[in-house]
Amino acid sequence: MEATANQLKEGRFNEIDLDNLIKEIESMGRSEKHALESNLVVILMHLIKYKYQPQKRSNSWLSTIIEYWRRLRRSLKDSPSLNNYLTEVFDECYQDARKQAALETNLSLDSFPIECVFTLEKTLNSDFLPE
Numbered sequence: 001m002e003a004t005a006n007q008l009k010e011g012r013f014n015e016i017d018l019d020n021l022i023k024e025i026e027s028m029g030r031s032e033k034h035a036l037e038s039n040l041v042v043i044l045m046h047l048i049k050y051k052y053q054p055q056k057r058s059n060s061w062l063s064t065i066i067e068y069w070r071r072l073r074r075s076l077k078d079s080p081s082l083n084n085y086l087t088e089v090f091d092e093c094y095q096d097a098r099k100q101a102a103l104e105t106n107l108s109l110d111s112f113p114i115e116c117v118f119t120l121e122k123t124l125n126s127d128f129l130p131e
Helices: 002-009 018-052 059-078 082-105 120-124
Strands: none
Touching: 018 059, 018 082, 018 120, 059 082, 059 120, 082 120
16 A cells, blocks of 8 residues: 555556555445444443443443544544444444443343434534433
């Protein structure tokens, strides 16, 4: 990838292996999307636990939420085009978070609403914590 970047910088376009470059770009895009989804699931899971197990709230949960907010914010700053992707996968990520929260809390899956009670905007807001 570094050699390709140098070829692009130096304008040596005829030396670039286009098929390989396309595969690398597509792979990078998939990796960014997977990381974004993973970070969103972790935030949602902890927000669910925070809301539905208030008696077990801890600084550890808050620390995790803050860390994953930071990761998401950094990813979106580096690749603003991923904002639209978050909207596309939000509901799916919530379902994954819901299942994971049920497993971690030993509460039934039915304890958590099928539809997310947090909006994407609230979920991404580092000042938001559910009551």
